[in-house]
């Protein structure tokens with residue numbers, strides 16, 4: 680149990696930052712750290728593998744909320760207020776759908792609709808999600824590699840006190856109100872990693888688990904990729920017992936686990952070579968059964984993202 684407090688990361692030693700990294704990411708929290716890593720690492724040294732368990736079909740379109748959040752964020756196109764969706768968005772299409780009596784619970788902006796329409800067209804033509812994502816990244820000027828976790832359908836199902844709900848039904852339509860009893864990743868047993876994911880994992884120096892929801896953003900990725908034989912460093916999405924956004928803390932509580940950075944470290948315990956937790960949780964460091972880095976993990980702006988990414992890379996370099 681070692682606790683390392685990095686206080687000055689202004690001039691990271693280049694020997695520690697030039698590591699080949701695979702980042703595992705969900706949506707908003709994952710995208711922010713992935714963006715920080717992308718500001719520091721050259722394109723060939725960063726692959727982001729993104730959860731697709733949240734994907735669903737809606738209004739006849741194939742929607743990938745986490746992939747889009749990561750891509751929009753890396754491209755500088757994300758809405759800075761919500762963290763998801765596009766900046767300078769307009770909402771005419773969804774307003775029109777609502778007026779015509781269609782479903783409006785899943786908010787899609789006009790520019791965002793374009794992404795889903797074109798992705799759906801390509802998938803129907805037989806392209807893989809990996810290929811579509813690669814093409815979209817090129818169009819958006821994203822130089823780092825972004826991969827869906829798999830090209831096979833995997834659907835996160837949430838077991839609740841009101842029965843089993845498809846993830847977006849629980850997350851957006853029901854606003855996470857039903858009490859959670861467990862999770863199931865439909866299709867995960869037969870889903871192999873996306874083309875390129877295995878190679879990226881093999882050639883990586885380390886795997887960074889971004890501060891994403893452990894239950895529904897990271898676990899599906901871990902289930903698909905199964906074996907990791909590289910050092911794994913996770914960043915806690917729980918700060919001071921609370922989530923920055925989303926239901927992770929509520930899920931821990933409802934599953935009978937006190938939400939904390941310690942609970943997150945325990946969640947990943949069999950995998951971890953290192954764990955990054957926030958300064959407000961420094962007191963938990965001694966209880967965490969792996970090497971820890973205590974640092975500021977809240978990413979309020981672009982500088983925070985790059986600073987946390989630098990801290991994480993220096994931490995990896997120090998191992």
Ligand code: GDP
Pocket residue numbers: 704705706707708709710711745748890891892896914915916917918921922923924925926927928976977978979
């Ligand atoms: P979602 O699919 O959009 O819910 O996105 P993620 O699973 O990637 O992110 C949700 C998690 O990110 C939540 O548990 C948040 O607490 C966490 N998160 C969001 N912003 C930050 C941040 O700035 N720092 C840290 N440490 N966690 C964050």
